[in-house]
Amino acid sequence: MNIFDFFRANKKVSTASVAKERLQIIVAHERGQRSTPDYLPALQKELVEVIRKYVNIESDQVQVALENQGSCSILELNITLPDR
Amino acid sequence: MAKILVVTSGKGGVGKTTTSAAIGTGLALRGHKTVIVDFDVGLRNLDLIMGCERRVVYDFVNVVNGEANLQQALIKDKRLENLYVLAASQTRDKDALTKEGVEKVLMELKETFEYVVCDSPAGIETGAHLAMYFADEAIVVTNPEVSSVRDSDRMLGLLASKSRRAELGEEPIKEHLLLTRYNPERVSKGEMLGVEDVKEILAVTLLGVIPESQAVLKASNQGVPVILDDQSDAGQAYGDAVDRLLGKTVEHRFLDAQKKGFFERLFGGN
Ligand SMILES: Nc1ncnc2c1ncn2[C@@H]1O[C@H](COP(=O)(O)OP(=O)(O)OP(=O)(O)O)[C@@H](O)[C@H]1O
Numbered sequence: 001m002n003i004f005d006f007f008r009a010n011k012k013v014s015t016a017s018v019a020k021e022r023l024q025i026i027v028a029h030e031r032g033q034r035s036t037p038d039y040l041p042a043l044q045k046e047l048v049e050v051i052r053k054y055v056n057i058e059s060d061q062v063q064v065a066l067e068n069q070g071s072c073s074i075l076e077l078n079i080t081l082p083d084r
Numbered sequence: 085m086a087k088i089l090v091v092t093s094g095k096g097g098v099g100k101t102t103t104s105a106a107i108g109t110g111l112a113l114r115g116h117k118t119v120i121v122d123f124d125v126g127l128r129n130l131d132l133i134m135g136c137e138r139r140v141v142y143d144f145v146n147v148v149n150g151e152a153n154l155q156q157a158l159i160k161d162k163r164l165e166n167l168y169v170l171a172a173s174q175t176r177d178k179d180a181l182t183k184e185g186v187e188k189v190l191m192e193l194k195e196t197f198e199y200v201v202c203d204s205p206a207g208i209e210t211g212a213h214l215a216m217y218f219a220d221e222a223i224v225v226t227n228p229e230v231s232s233v234r235d236s237d238r239m240l241g242l243l244a245s246k247s248r249r250a251e252l253g254e255e256p257i258k259e260h261l262l263l264t265r266y267n268p269e270r271v272s273k274g275e276m277l278g279v280e281d282v283k284e285i286l287a288v289t290l291l292g293v294i295p296e297s298q299a300v301l302k303a304s305n306q307g308v309p310v311i312l313d314d315q316s317d318a319g320q321a322y323g324d325a326v327d328r329l330l331g332k333t334v335e336h337r338f339l340d341a342q343k344k345g346f347f348e349r350l351f352g353g354n
């Protein structure tokens with residue numbers, strides 16, 4: 001640190017805290033994926049078939065994800081319907 | 085009861101071999117009969133760090149294939165009575181080690197040694213998997229840097245799900261975090277993740293913090309495990325880590341930046 005850095009210090013968020021924040025997000029996400037039960041793909045397929053009975057959709061229009069939040073998990077369903 | 089200890093990381097070049105050599109030597113220094121096994125098939129290096137590269141006649145793969153027995157392949161350390169090295173093979177055949185072969189050798193080593201220290205190759209593929217599969221405890225070597233921390237987290241996930249203990253539903257592998265190449269100066273300037281940050285992200289008990297140190301290169305140049313340089317910061321930090329591994333409570337050192345004089349700070353002593 002030289003005399004000029006004395007005046008510049010603490011002006012910006014440190015790069016280490018940016019790193020920490022990014023890591024916390026990605027690590028939490030990857031831990032969630034790791035614990036993804038293997039029935040999810042089958043569940044997704046069957047949901048597509050059920051919805052197709054009523055609306056014609058592509059198979060990628062149903063997205064299933066499991067989010068872990070503390071002691072419980074949230075099953076997130078995202079279904080996009082075609083334009084009317 | 086003999087213990088199998090794996091030194092692993094996911095990411096390459098973070099200090100696994102340096103750590104395996106230091107911890108293995110430290111255990112032997114404290115009176116425990118120890119063997120350090122190089123699992124890095126094709127990239128043998130532990131022999132160089134331990135300074136026994138010219139005495140390798142037979143290696144791990146020779147033993148697995150029955151071309152040599154353990155007595156022939158084990159290299160006795162010249163400095164310490166109860167320290168041995170089993171070198172990795174330089175073969176390019178990636179499948180030279182099998183689960184069955186590794187199990188046979190490790191079980192035989194457990195009969196004579198108190199500690200079997202496994203120096204894992206980088207990555208999460210076959211070699212790294214074999215190195216950790218039979219482990220009782222794992223030292224996860226991490227640098228305070230984003231990709232290393234992320235890879236360590238992946239490795240922790242594998243330790244918890246893909247090891248023998250996990251598959252048999254036994255008590256899980258005991259995990260230790262070893263933060264290496266730590267630079268307190270840069271941490272205090274906010275340029276490097278601090279020990280508390282990494283602990284918080286990975287949520288594993290801290291075995292030790294090894295500072296970034298010139299002593300490491302000096303030691304590897306000479307083929308002397310850095311823990312034997314007991315005047316050096318890194319050597320002392322590894323010594324503390326070995327004591328903690330053996331159950332002692334030792335305060336962490338080398339976590340704070342050296343206080344610089346006023347003029348040094350003013351005119352940039354670094
Ligand atoms: N605390 C430290 N201070 C300074 N340099 C270090 C420190 N620890 C390790 N190094 C250096 O980092 C480099 C990599 O170390 P090492 O070979 O132990 O890593 P590794 O994890 O075994 O690598 P690989 O994944 O290739 O097997 C070496 O040049 C070593 O000297």
Ligand SMILES: [Mg+2]
Pocket residue numbers: 100101102124129203204205
């Ligand atoms: Mg190595």
